[in-house]
Amino acid sequence: MNSIILLSALGLGNLFLGFRRSNRLLLPVMMLILGLVLTVNFLDWNQGPQSFFSGMLIVDNFSVAFTGIVLLTALVLVPFSQRYVLDEEANLAEYYSLLLFSLVGAIMLASYNHLLMLFLGIEILSVAMYVLAGSDKRNLRSNEAALKYFLMGAFFTGILLFGMALVYGATGTFELSSISFAVQNPVNESLRPMLYIGMLLMLLGIGFKVGAAPFHFWTPDVYEGTPTFFTAFMSTVVKTAGFAAFLKLLVQVFPAATAQGVWLPTLTAMCVLTLLVGNVGAVAQTSVKRMLAYSSISHAGYLFIALVAFNGALEGASANGIMFYSLAYSIATVSAFGVLKLVADARHREDYAGFNGLAKTNPLLAFSLTISMLSLAGIPLTGGFFGKFFIFIAAVENGYIGLVIFAVIMSMVSIYYYLRPIIAMYMRDADDETAAVPVPVTTFQSGALLVLALLTVLLGVLPGLLAGVL
Amino acid sequence: MLTVLLLLWPVTAALLLHFFKGKAARVAALGAALLEFALALYAAVLSGVSLAPGGDAGPKFEFNYAWIASAGINFHVGMDGLSLLLVLLTTLLVPVILLSAFRRNFENESVFYALVLFMQTGLIGVFTAQDAFLFYFMWEVALIPIYFLAGVWGGVERVRITFKFFLYTIIGSLFMLAGFVYLYFQTGPTIDGLSAHNASLSAFYNLNLPAATQMWVFWLIFAAFAVKMPIFPFHTWQPDTYTDAPAPATMLLAGIMLKMGIYGCMRWLLPVVPLGVDYWQNLILILAIIGIIYGAIIAIRQQDMKRLIAYSSLSHVGLMIAGVFSLTQLGMQGASIQMLAHGINVVGLFFIVDAIERRTGTRNIADLGGLTRQAPVLTVCFLVLLLGTVALPLTNGFVGEFLLLAGVYEYNAWLGAVAGLTIILSAVYLLRMFQRVMLGPDSTHSATFTDLTGSELAVLVPLIVLVFWIGMFPNTFLHLSEGSVMSILGQVVKR
Numbered sequence: 001m002n003s004i005i006l007l008s009a010l011g012l013g014n015l016f017l018g019f020r021r022s023n024r025l026l027l028p029v030m031m032l033i034l035g036l037v038l039t040v041n042f043l044d045w046n047q048g049p050q051s052f053f054s055g056m057l058i059v060d061n062f063s064v065a066f067t068g069i070v071l072l073t074a075l076v077l078v079p080f081s082q083r084y085v086l087d088e089e090a091n092l093a094e095y096y097s098l099l100l101f102s103l104v105g106a107i108m109l110a111s112y113n114h115l116l117m118l119f120l121g122i123e124i125l126s127v128a129m130y131v132l133a134g135s136d137k138r139n140l141r142s143n144e145a146a147l148k149y150f151l152m153g154a155f156f157t158g159i160l161l162f163g164m165a166l167v168y169g170a171t172g173t174f175e176l177s178s179i180s181f182a183v184q185n186p187v188n189e190s191l192r193p194m195l196y197i198g199m200l201l202m203l204l205g206i207g208f209k210v211g212a213a214p215f216h217f218w219t220p221d222v223y224e225g226t227p228t229f230f231t232a233f234m235s236t237v238v239k240t241a242g243f244a245a246f247l248k249l250l251v252q253v254f255p256a257a258t259a260q261g262v263w264l265p266t267l268t269a270m271c272v273l274t275l276l277v278g279n280v281g282a283v284a285q286t287s288v289k290r291m292l293a294y295s296s297i298s299h300a301g302y303l304f305i306a307l308v309a310f311n312g313a314l315e316g317a318s319a320n321g322i323m324f325y326s327l328a329y330s331i332a333t334v335s336a337f338g339v340l341k342l343v344a345d346a347r348h349r350e351d352y353a354g355f356n357g358l359a360k361t362n363p364l365l366a367f368s369l370t371i372s373m374l375s376l377a378g379i380p381l382t383g384g385f386f387g388k389f390f391i392f393i394a395a396v397e398n399g400y401i402g403l404v405i406f407a408v409i410m411s412m413v414s415i416y417y418y419l420r421p422i423i424a425m426y427m428r429d430a431d432d433e434t435a436a437v438p439v440p441v442t443t444f445q446s447g448a449l450l451v452l453a454l455l456t457v458l459l460g461v462l463p464g465l466l467a468g469v470l
Numbered sequence: 471m472l473t474v475l476l477l478l479w480p481v482t483a484a485l486l487l488h489f490f491k492g493k494a495a496r497v498a499a500l501g502a503a504l505l506e507f508a509l510a511l512y513a514a515v516l517s518g519v520s521l522a523p524g525g526d527a528g529p530k531f532e533f534n535y536a537w538i539a540s541a542g543i544n545f546h547v548g549m550d551g552l553s554l555l556l557v558l559l560t561t562l563l564v565p566v567i568l569l570s571a572f573r574r575n576f577e578n579e580s581v582f583y584a585l586v587l588f589m590q591t592g593l594i595g596v597f598t599a600q601d602a603f604l605f606y607f608m609w610e611v612a613l614i615p616i617y618f619l620a621g622v623w624g625g626v627e628r629v630r631i632t633f634k635f636f637l638y639t640i641i642g643s644l645f646m647l648a649g650f651v652y653l654y655f656q657t658g659p660t661i662d663g664l665s666a667h668n669a670s671l672s673a674f675y676n677l678n679l680p681a682a683t684q685m686w687v688f689w690l691i692f693a694a695f696a697v698k699m700p701i702f703p704f705h706t707w708q709p710d711t712y713t714d715a716p717a718p719a720t721m722l723l724a725g726i727m728l729k730m731g732i733y734g735c736m737r738w739l740l741p742v743v744p745l746g747v748d749y750w751q752n753l754i755l756i757l758a759i760i761g762i763i764y765g766a767i768i769a770i771r772q773q774d775m776k777r778l779i780a781y782s783s784l785s786h787v788g789l790m791i792a793g794v795f796s797l798t799q800l801g802m803q804g805a806s807i808q809m810l811a812h813g814i815n816v817v818g819l820f821f822i823v824d825a826i827e828r829r830t831g832t833r834n835i836a837d838l839g840g841l842t843r844q845a846p847v848l849t850v851c852f853l854v855l856l857l858g859t860v861a862l863p864l865t866n867g868f869v870g871e872f873l874l875l876a877g878v879y880e881y882n883a884w885l886g887a888v889a890g891l892t893i894i895l896s897a898v899y900l901l902r903m904f905q906r907v908m909l910g911p912d913s914t915h916s917a918t919f920t921d922l923t924g925s926e927l928a929v930l931v932p933l934i935v936l937v938f939w940i941g942m943f944p945n946t947f948l949h950l951s952e953g954s955v956m957s958i959l960g961q962v963v964k965r
Contacts, residue, residue: 468540
């Protein structure tokens with residue numbers, strides 16, 4: 001709660017800094033704000049559930065953990081915007097403030113207790129992202145990305161809202177526990193179809209936001225067109241928050257056995273399809289950025305497995321699995337996009353060949369991209385392995401063995417495309433002169449990349465630190 | 471605690487190596503590896519008394535830390551005789567392998583040595599893990615550095631070949647992980663009650679699964695070992711990878727990594743799914759023996775020396791697998807000592823091939839000949855290692871192969887007879903190579919050829935001493951593994 005207020009206030013304050021036209025001040029201030037809010041957020045750890053705004057928001061360990069992940073992700077991502085600072089980008093203060101505001105939306109998604117808050121959270125998050133997707137105003141692709149994202153997003157927001165309206169019509173309330181009660185003890189049996197349709201529409205609406213198949217068509221284009229810095233934000237914070245919202249919805253609103261019969265097959269189908277589309281799609285890509293876009297689809301698929309296998313509480317194996325996975329995924333993805341941004345800015349290309357010989361010119365960049373690729377592929381020694389491990393274990397425990405086998409086969413496929421940048425960096429030589437010069441990296445960014453790599457390895461070596469906290 | 475030290479020291483040294491450049495990195499890496507060897511020797515001496523026959527066979531130097539308490543997964547390591555034997559092999563070979571790399575001029579030397587040391591941690595972890603998931607974890611930790619060693623510093627075709635190798639091994643080990651996860655869910659709760667299941671070795675030993683289940687779980691776990699050893703027909707990655715990897719990486723692969731598979735079978739397969747092993751025993755033995763003959767026949771046809779030794783390694787590992795799956799004390803003991811002997815011989819042979827290639831620029835048998843006049847010392851070293859591999863009495867290979875063949879014979883005389891062909895066939899292809907390369911008519915290289923240098927001798931002399939030591943006093947090493955082998959066999963026969 002405190003983090004929402006702080007973020008909003010400081011976000012506004014940040015806007016005023018923009019009037020001073022002093023970009024150099026913005027980056028440290030931004031990091032200070034995020035660090036501060038992150039600290040404040042963890043003051044609520046283990047304080048028990050606290051409800052705010054007449055029970056519209058609830059802050060418990062679950063929401064604190066997910067808030068922590070999105071804030072940490074933003075904190076480690078910000079250093080990669082340094083180029084904007086150096087280039088004296090005119091609207092930097094606005095971008096930063098929009099990022100802060102969208103974080104407010106993300107936090108609401110992790111702590112809502114009322115469908116209105118869910119809707120507001122998604123909108124606050126999305127509207128900021130629509131603007132940021134088009135922030136590279138002179139670039140046609142960025143404009144295209146913003147337009148596509150906005151049109152599709154608005155459409156699915158409508159679907160989500162329609163679903164909420166139907167659920168409200170069937171249950172007469174927006175409050176999560178009351179809906180749950182009404183689902184289990186229906187006053188009027190004839191309203192049940194309406195409830196189910198509403199439920200499914202809500203699933204579709206959130207499914208779109210996390211980039212799940214078959215609503216993923218916007219993802220590669222939007223990710224590719226959006227400036228890389230914001231793509232990284234989109235594929236980490238938006239996804240993490242989306243899954244937190246998903247989990248809350250399924251656990252607290254529709255846990256009843258009858259309702260499960262409706263959403264579980266839908267969710268399983270989405271899961272299988274997402275894994276397939278993400279992994280097979282990524283294999284065919286030649287651009288690293290598009291590969292990462294498809295990879296982010298596929299990771300939504302792995303997270304879906306945990307949703308399918310959740311055990312009816314915002315704690316325990318499934319919730320823990322989603323939290324650990326989101327954290328490991330976010331860290332690895334930020335690092336991957338960070339390196340991609342640095343390389344693409346210097347070499348003006350985003351294909352695999354652009355990474356050729358990077359290990360010779362920039363060992364650190366090559367090293368951290370390797371760690372993040374291994375983590376995304378789920379190879380041991382990295383956090384990504386334990387993320388997958390926990391989710392698969394939770395799913396096997398609940399009897400979804402077929403789904404896990406499918407996911408394991410898909411992660412074998414993923415090894416192919418995650419190894420390609422590694423092969424390019426370490427085993428191929430640069431093919432032209434521009435690629436033989438080191439990519440300029442500031443000490444600040446090197447430090448950030450090192451921290452990210454260390455975090456990934458730490459999660460991969462000592463997973464026990466976080467494995468049982470929820 | 472000593473085991474933890476053995477585990478952590480190489481990876482720490484690998485990280486510290488970052489601060490050394492060029493020649494200093496070599497020396498530092500070698501120093502670190504020698505210190506590690508000293509530690510392992512110290513452990514061997516400490517445990518020497520209790521490992522005498524009839525002594526306690528359980529793991530020593532145990533360390534148990536709740537790694538993921540909520541899931542009952544522990545960082546549990548310890549060494550019994552068999553583990554100790556393989557730890558000794560690893561810690562002995564790593565300095566030798568580092569030393570063998572001294573003559574080359576690599577790009578990014580310190581990274582190369584750091585990767586070798588890093589891999590050592592993974593290897594020792596595999597040999598000491600007492601928890602299934604830790605075992606899997608270490609199994610993969612050992613894979614990552616070798617992928618980079620072979621992929622970055624390898625030959626022309628390295629990208630394609632190492633990719634195939636990586637994919638093969640990782641898919642194999644994912645099957646093993648699946649098997650472990652299945653077994654994990656069959657176990658009972660941990661002592662502290664925090665988790666409903668646990669993955670410790672002893673829990674796996676006490677599962678008593680029905681035979682029908684064991685039959686398919688066997689293949690899940692065996693998949694990883696089958697690829698790593700490799701057993702026919704899962705071997706197709708092996709000759710290419712051995713040939714194309716740089717010599718030190720090939721030595722790591724053939725000298726130590728291959729033993730991960732055999733050790734895995736002995737520790738994590740036979741006692742865990744004994745009924746499954748019982749069911750598939752014949753098939754595995756036949757595959758192993760096909761591998762023996764197949765590898766040997768292909769080796770006879772090879773012109774590339776490195777490739778020839780790769781196929782000979784396939785043939786020899788077939789015999790070790792056959793010995794393990796004969797489920798006899800002789801066979802298992804033979805496999806234990808042969809792991810040691812094969813590691814020493816194959817590393818020595820690859821080193822000599824590398825030495826010849828550095829001098830002449832070729833490994834092609836047809837291009838070489840008459841090298842012996844300029845290099846008598848090299849000839850002697852080559853011959854000793856060769857005879858060790860051929861299993862001449864008084865050499866290490868004889869002890870191992872004799873026990874292995876006796877074990878297979880004890881299981882089935884016909885299989886034993888076919889497996890015995892390995893001795894004849896290996897004499898054929900190895901002596902043929904020796905004859906054409908070292909003896910035979912002079913080639914363009916024989917005039918300019920030079921003998922071994924001091925640092926090369928430093929690599930070979932300890933290996934040769936061991937060839938004879940193991941050959942003449944095998945009991946030193948057989949005693950080490952006897953207790954473990956007996957307890958594994960007891961576990962298998964119990965059912």
